[in-house]
Amino acid sequence: MLDKKNSNFQKWFKLIVLILGGGTIYKLAFLKDAFYVPMQQYMHLTNAQIGNALSINGTISSFGFIASIYLADRFSKKILLPLGLIGTGCIGLYLSTFPGYYGILMVWAALSIFNDMIYWPVLLKSVRLLGDESEQGRMFGFLEAGRGVIDTVVAFSALGIFALLGKGAAGLRGAILFYSITVIVVGVVSYFLLEHDKKVVKDKSEDVSDNKVALQNMIKALKMPQIWLVAFTIFSVYSVYCGLTYFIPFLKDIYGLPVTLLGAYGIINQYGLKMIGGPIGGYLADKKCKSASKYLRASFIVVIVAMIVIIMMPHQSMGVYAGMTMTLGFGAIIFAMRAVFFAPMEEIGVPREMTGAAMSLGSFIGYAPSMFCYSIYGNILDKTPGIGGYKHVFMLMTAFAIIGFIISSILVNIVNKRKQAEKQVA
Template sequence: MDTKSANFKKWFTFAILVLGAGTIYKVASLKSAFYVPMQEFMGLSHTQIGTATGVWSTIASFGFIFSVYISDKFSKKIMLPLALILTGFLSIWLATFPSFKVILFIYAMFGITCDMLYWPILLKSVKSLGDDHEQGRLFGFLEGGRGLVDTIVAFIGLGIFAWLGSSALGLKSSIWFFAIAMIVIGIISYFCLEHDEKVVVDQTEKTKGDTMAVVKATLKMPEVWLVSFTIFFVYGMYCGLVYFLPFLEEIYALPVALVGAYGIINQYGLKILSGPVGGVLADKKFKSPSKFLRFSFVVGVIVLGLFTFLPHKVLGIYTGMILTLVIGTIIFAMRAVFFAPMGEIKIPNEMSGAAMSIGSFIGYAPGIFAYTLYGNILDNNPGLKGYQIVFLIMCGFGVAGFIVSNLLVKKIQKK
């Protein structure tokens, strides 16, 4: 295959992966744009929304363990479309506004379809598209592309919600739209993606293609643990971003008409800017995703710490919106590249699936407890005090993240 054809194939595959990645989490992350409508029409409290998300994250985290066996054995052509279609049907079920117990079950299933079956295989597929020097850009543009698809799809859903009077019917219709989008893109993915190329493993190696041997060898790499915990602390900060939505509504009296739009910009729109910028800075400016993350932890903690103790009650709505979006931009830039160090530490191809699954299991673990913790804090500490506690915990994640990322940078420099 000539260079031009190979390049086209690479970016066409990347585009299909971005389409799926930008839609599969639309309903599982419904709170990102519809937090307040979920409370109003589904009758959910802060704690219940946090609990549902925690159940999803718990199942997802353990699902990542099983994905070690799946990601290196099944082709993206089968697994990615299957995950999208199954998630679409689960979303249709959620649109019936079932009981809270059923909602918990649906969110548990999201942990299987979105995370165990989809995410590690997506990451492995993206990593395989470029060499070690392209990892920051690839993952950055993945996040940026996801942000673009996320934003377009979310604004259409929000438009449907508003068109139907911002009512319960509007919320149900928006969920239906997201579900249909997943199913359609799943079908498109099946016909457009190719089967993975088989990696030929040297049979003289100790692993000999055996899954458990590969996992054990991967677990013995300290760099994998350092990357995984760097992801962990970025994600702990990221979990707090969704609470900017009720924060602005409650403390800054953000109009209901702006709540959904702000939520889409905060959770999805920022990816469009932050993803590519973070990826390019990591590769071109810092010459290392790990060094970029170390620097960003410092900036994030300083900005968020100062923001926590501002006189919020006398600041204007737009000031609050701008400041929270600045914080979100920093954290999204970090989130865009937090898997890129897996390429930087030179994981062998036969260990890529295991490394991504381990990184996902540890890295996304804050989702198990952070949303429930944050929601419980807000329910038990009404007003500004509760949000300040949440923001300070986010700062704590940032400080710990700086320590771990600094160890990672030193480890890479030694190698």
């Protein structure tokens, strides 16, 4: 009994350490969440330029995920996770100098390497290995919720610094420095609190053996069609998620929301909703639907209906709080889906020794929308100002949700067949 208690304590302690890093590493790459308008004003960026920076980040991230298919199973989390965090913080120190547009593009390109190639797939691998099949929804749900808590506290602290320093260029610089120093400190702490991964091979040719195992896992992951289905389900969710960013200028342009309140809304929209969506998504997937893939399929239907309703609403005649409530409610649905969209990896029977490769491939395909969605959405808004442009963005988000429903339906059929085959064998 005592050993079981110690084991549970260690599991949740490790999850807390992972949450701490996961909740701080993306603050700089997603600076626009709380400071979209200040970035435009003091870094002299248009909607399209911000979208281009995010798309370059997404493009390099996708190729980084390919490399991570190998790296995540080859090197220990004790090395990769702190490296990703500290490297991110150092890039942030340079960003605080307000480089020109091409410098901005370089910053977001470098962030993609530390955030996504080095850090994120290793984080997902570590979380999956903490729990068994019955705990996957909850483990990933608590990861998302915990990240939401850290995200919100850190982002509101940065917003407070921004306001304290006058809500101008100095305030934005102070917020960036705060993000940078925070993530560096978390990286140092993570190095001392995380342990090395267990080695797969323990002999004199250990390095060669580890390389061979990592390459074998990479090849196996690429040959599993089930992993690709999970990946494209994630792809669909993330395509809609990218659109949440544009609720921020939507409320400014159509509802006249003030800049400071926009920053608070952006934090709640992108971070606070994780605290709500994470546990709800994990609970519904594990306890109600008994399947993450079935939960995602049902959620896509809700997203499609909700987005159509938003498109048809008379926004020009609606109050600002009605607009905020409507968009935050939609965001909560998306975050509940994001919380568990990697959980089907357990349902499709991915061997645990190739978890890193599977998560990297899932990330490569799943997060690919960041290569183009931000640029597409941003360009639509620049070329079609006003409510018409936003409705075009919302219609595109609806189309991605329809694609997600189709793919997740195929995934559910495969999962059901696997479970039926297991029952027949038993």
